[in-house]
Amino acid sequence: MTQSPYDVKTVVLRKNIDKSEAMDIVEEKKTDPFKSLLSRPKKEDVHVHSLNLYYECILMVSGKYVADYFRKANHTISVDSNVHEVSLGDGIFPIRSKSGITKAFVGSRGKNKIDLKLEEHVFVEEEDVLTFDHHGRDVEFPFKIDSKTVENYPQQLLDENIQNTKKSEMTYDDAVEKLQTQLKKPLETDVRNLNEEFVLSDISEIFIPIFEARLIGPKKKVAIIRIDAVRKKVL
Incomplete structure (x- = not known):
């Protein structure tokens, strides 16, 4: 057996x-x-x-x-209306372009958005x-x-x-x-x-x-x- x-x-x-x-x-x-x-x-x-x-x-x-592993991720942050890009490490991240509708609602002084393409270290x-x-x-x-x-x-x-x-x-x-x-x-x-x-x-x-x-x-x-x-x- x-x-x-x-x-x-x-x-x-x-x-x-x-x-x-x-x-x-x-x-x-x-x-x-x-x-x-x-x-x-x-x-x-x-x-x-x-x-x-x-x-x-x-x-x-x-x-x-x-x-544990690494995965790609997108994180969006809000910045002042006079910010055009953000420097992070070796990367330069420009603001997201606003659509005409967005500009009509928030105006030229509305917050800008920046999409950060990053990597997350995940633990499970x-x-x-x-x-x-x-x-x-x-x-x-x-x-x-x-x-x-x-x-x-x-x-x-x-x-x-x-x-x-x-x-x-x-x-x-x-x-x-x-x-x-x-x-x-x-x-x-x-x-x-x-x-x-x-x-x-x-x-x-x-x-x-x-x-x-x-x-x-x-x-x-x-x-x-x-x-x-x-x-x-x-x-």
């Missing part, structure tokens, strides 16, 4: 309900997937075929993008965190991670439940690439001396305990109820 070039943290969140409590929620909600605008089956017409606990991976990546620093569900879709992360909310021996727990563990379908490389794309904003077309760096801060696999109930309803229709065992919430 090829070793990952990334240092990946493994976290398992603690469930806040057990299987019997999950079953109570399922029994209460089991007719919902089969209801329609006109009818809802009776509870006795819906059978709970199975209820299993799964650990589903949320892949979290965080990092920082820094860059962007940080972000992205999270993906086990299918690789972007998701929000609503969970709190601290010593009270995580399992003490995450890898051991996952090994004991390996058949019910859903790893991420997204590769680490793809997740990192998405983060880089998110952080690196499109640059101007005319830049020079670009220095840029992407720093990967962290990759974590955070496993969420999910109770999944398989239901058999009228006409043998099958439905699934999923319960977030951390927030005690039907998904």
